[in-house]
Amino acid sequence: MKAIQLDAVHQPVVLRDVPTPVPGPGEILIKLHAAALNHRDVWIQQGQYAGIELPCTLGADGAGEVAAWGPGVPAGAPDVGSRVIIYPGLRWGPAQRAQAKDFVVRGMPDPGTFAEYTVAAAEYVRPLPAHLSAAQGAALPLAGLTAYRAAFSRAQAQLGERVLVTGIGGGVAIVAAQLCVARGCEVWGTSGSDEKLARLPALGLRGGINYNAANWVKDLVKQAGGSFDVIIDSAAGAAFEALLDAAAPGGRIVFYGGTLGNIPQIPPGKVFWKQLSILGSSMGSAQDFEDLLALVEEKQIVPVVDEIFPLAEAEAALRRMEAGHQFGKIVLQIT
Structure with a gap:
């Protein structure tokens, strides 16, 4: 599959072929249709983020469709072919008041969403609100x-x-x-x-x-x-x-x-x-994510998308974000 990767700080990102991930136990393989940028991606590229581990596939936000289930995915998880959105963190922990020490944001060091496919634990995958396009859905998770x-x-x-x-x-x-x-x-x-x-x-x-x-x-x-x-x-x-x-x-x-x-x-x-x-305040728990999606569904909220770039033009998208001219989210169109 194609993926946008960063090999070293202060270097442009590159589009390359990498192995398509295989979903493990309890995981879902997602074919991504859109991913959104965050300032975090620019800060990683500039070396201004803690605990940088490179090379990596950037991107915390993504929306797409379920391509396959791994073994042991629980009943009630989104079916193959259904449109989904991904919780943008990993390992928040059991407490609502604050995240656990090993909490991280998706997209470094774990592979992110600037790619044609990604895997996520079933507990992090939720139905995409029906009124949103893939680009609008991708604009929602981390910011929302x-x-x-x-x-x-x-x-x-x-x-x-x-x-x-x-x-x-x-x-x-x-x-x-x-x-x-x-x-x-x-x-x-x-x-x-x-x-x-x-x-x-x-x-x-x-x-x-x-x-x-x-x-x-x-x-x-x-x-x-x-x-x-x-x-x-x-x-x-x-x-x-x-x-x-x-x-x-x-x-x-x-x-x-x-x-x-x-x-x-x-x-x-x-x-x-x-x-x-x-x-x-920083990021949010899985419960915050559930409550966010419920409010978005109830009130038919549509995230503001600033500009959509093809996946191959991720470097140009990052430079637009760095310049600070955007009004809303900058999105990568994948498939």
Whole structure:
């Protein structure tokens, strides 16, 4: 089969022939129709990810159809020929509160989804929501799982609450906003691009503001009619203190990334006097994935796809992600 592999950091990925995997006990062989990129794939290529083991087939997200069962697949697993989506992690563990020490994301060191076929334990394979195409389905797992856990399992966003999602444009931020809108929250966003901000109303957001503007917090709070019960962030860094000002008393700030680096300081008075909760979140459990898919099915949520590249053009897709111009998920069309 054809697969996209990375042989060394700071090198382009290559398309090559590799052996088609054979499903082992309890495993399902999946013929992939689409796979989606994540910033993780770029960070691995740049050597900015812990525990890199190369060569590897990249990719955590995939959607396709069941090609074969291995021995001992339990009854009730998706049948051969059925459309499926794959949980993007491995070995979360039994606790819902946090992942186990041996939890990893699919696609390094274990072979990922940038390939014509992949195998996954039956427990990680779920029916693809019927209203989604393969490309839309591939855009959902890692971004959707991260967003769902941050917004609901961790921050406990509720119907009618005012929610701010920062950095709208990336896949996780967009789907976090979509999920919160679907749950009946009043959602606002920030971006460094006015062009991206102009697209927010079409997703059901009330509005947004450019975070490069002076006094953006004060202006946004005035525009929204009040401060925010929940703030979902992926940047951290020096800009994090502004989120303390944007948060309502008793608010929850959850962050799932740190693209701007470490937070230099947090004035304690702003946290304890406003009774704020600051929460970390990463990926999500199998239960989070089940709950995500149920919400997507119920509300007919469609992930935003930015651009679709052929599998052979994975390197160009990675460079688009690195440039940060995308609005939504970048997808590889496989078969």
